[in-house]
Amino acid sequence: xRLITHNMLSSNIKGVTNGFPLRIEAEKVVEKPVExxxxxxxxxxxxxxxxxxxxxxxxxxxxxxxxxxxxSMLELDExxxxxxxxxxxxxxxxxxxxxxxxxxxxxxxxxxxNMLLHEDELFLQRGVSHGGGGTPKTQSRTFKYLDLNTSLxxx
Amino acid sequence: xSSKTAQIRLVSxxxxxxxxCDDSFALVDALLADRAHLLEHHPSICMEVGCGSGYxxxxxALILRQEAPGVHYIATDINPHAMxxxxxxxxxxxxxxxxxxxxxxxGLDKRLKGLVDVMVVxxxxxxxxxxxxxxxxxxxxxxxxxxxxxxIDRILPIAVNLLSEKGWLYxxxxxxxxxxEICLQMRKKGYAARIVVQRSTDEESLHIIKFWRDIDTxxxxxxxxxxxxxAPARVMESLLTEVPRLxxxxxxxxxxxx
Ligand SMILES: C[S@@+](CC[C@H](N)C(=O)[O-])C[C@H]1O[C@@H](n2cnc3c(N)ncnc32)[C@H](O)[C@@H]1O
Numbered sequence: 001x002r003l004i005t006h007n008m009l010s011s012n013i014k015g016v017t018n019g020f021p022l023r024i025e026a027e028k029v030v031e032k033p034v035e036x037x038x039x040x041x042x043x044x045x046x047x048x049x050x051x052x053x054x055x056x057x058x059x060x061x062x063x064x065x066x067x068x069x070x071x072s073m074l075e076l077d078e079x080x081x082x083x084x085x086x087x088x089x090x091x092x093x094x095x096x097x098x099x100x101x102x103x104x105x106x107x108x109x110x111x112x113x114n115m116l117l118h119e120d121e122l123f124l125q126r127g128v129s130h131g132g133g134g135t136p137k138t139q140s141r142t143f144k145y146l147d148l149n150t151s152l153x154x155x
Numbered sequence: 156x157s158s159k160t161a162q163i164r165l166v167s168x169x170x171x172x173x174x175x176c177d178d179s180f181a182l183v184d185a186l187l188a189d190r191a192h193l194l195e196h197h198p199s200i201c202m203e204v205g206c207g208s209g210y211x212x213x214x215x216a217l218i219l220r221q222e223a224p225g226v227h228y229i230a231t232d233i234n235p236h237a238m239x240x241x242x243x244x245x246x247x248x249x250x251x252x253x254x255x256x257x258x259x260x261x262g263l264d265k266r267l268k269g270l271v272d273v274m275v276v277x278x279x280x281x282x283x284x285x286x287x288x289x290x291x292x293x294x295x296x297x298x299x300x301x302x303x304x305x306x307i308d309r310i311l312p313i314a315v316n317l318l319s320e321k322g323w324l325y326x327x328x329x330x331x332x333x334x335x336e337i338c339l340q341m342r343k344k345g346y347a348a349r350i351v352v353q354r355s356t357d358e359e360s361l362h363i364i365k366f367w368r369d370i371d372t373x374x375x376x377x378x379x380x381x382x383x384x385x386a387p388a389r390v391m392e393s394l395l396t397e398v399p400r401l402x403x404x405x406x407x408x409x410x411x412x413x
Pocket of ligand 1: 232
């Protein structure tokens with residue numbers, strides 16, 4: 001899982017209002033170089049939550065991103081290189097993404113985060129049975145489920 | 156089959172992962188037929204929901220790779236085995252996609268909202284008893300519940316939420332799914348539709364439908380609904396008169412894309 005994906009994910013457990021950013025628990029981080037594409041980076045910059053990216057990259061062992069960034073910095077090669085490296089070259093291979101509000105862990109195994117929720121974590125939103133029942137048994141059920149005192153605040 | 160699609164090698168498989176089939180091929184052929192438009196579209200983020208073996212997302216990445224580098228690909232599947240097979244398919248073809256085990260797009264609804272420029276979906280669409288939907292094992296790859304619509308009907312609003320202003324959705328449907336009713340639903344949300352590929356096999360008749368946001372369509376559909384009580388019938392009618400024409404035009408060249 002690269003940090004661009006981390007920047008797009010949030011916890012959607014029922015009752016959670018502050019599900020972003022997910023806290024990273026890093027057990028194994030690898031670097032895989034890819035070609036830099038300034039146009040893509042400029043496109044993505046506006047969509048990225050900068051603080052979440054900075055914090056995540058530090059947990060992954062990369063501390064070179066500046067605390068603050070603005071679009072004018074995209075003209076600087078040095079900044080682009082750092083942004084590129086943090087966003088697209090650092091991979092979380094083993095570890096977890098942790099919901100900031102409930103501490104529920106979403107495991108990351110062999111680089112792939114598992115965002116599936118269990119039946120009791122879902123909003124009751126549909127009459128039809130769905131995915132929950134079909135959640136393959138192989139997925140981890142070892143996390144500690146915390147009681148949510150929060151009331152259901154969204155529809 | 157076109158030469159491009161034939162280039163995809165499956166290096167890995169799993170008894171519980173859907174093997175590329177007529178529907179997968181038809182979807183990739185639709186993407187190939189639309190290749191020139193896709194390149195002009197300059198997508199930043201492309202996403203597949205329910206990627207199975209990874210055949211489709213890998214094909215899409217290869218189709219766009221030469222002329223549109225720097226596209227970000229995301230693929231989800233509810234089946235963890237599928238993710239492993241997809242990763243191996245991607246690696247064998249040296250393309251990158253970020254993989255997430257998710258129920259449709261769980262966890263992505265907030266931050267990916269409005270950012271997806273191209274979404275491709277070959278959903279479980281076969282009409283089955285409702286309790287087979289999302290059941291254990293390979294059946295969940297095709298089991299679609301009543302009229303095959305259970306999963307499709309959950310995907311549509313999520314797709315609308317994730318698609319960007321200029322976003323496109325390519326969806327595989329079966330005649331039994333009632334594609335014109337799907338088009339009508341999407342029309343109410345402001346999406347126009349076109350059939351890109353239509354293909355009949357012995358068992359099923361597949362339509363690959365492309366949806367895109369269209370201001371006129373939205374106004375149109377709203378007006379029809381508020382002004383005229385018989386609007387749905389009229390919308391349907393106009394769709395139905397359009398569909399055979401499109402089918403005709405498309406079927407004459409849908410197999411000649413390679
Ligand atoms: C018809 S197969 C298509 C596989 C592949 N895209 C292809 O075209 O060959 C449908 C896929 O959707 C997945 N799927 C079913 N329900 C899903 C859900 N709720 N969320 C995500 N994926 C789902 C299945 O695991 C299966 O891999």
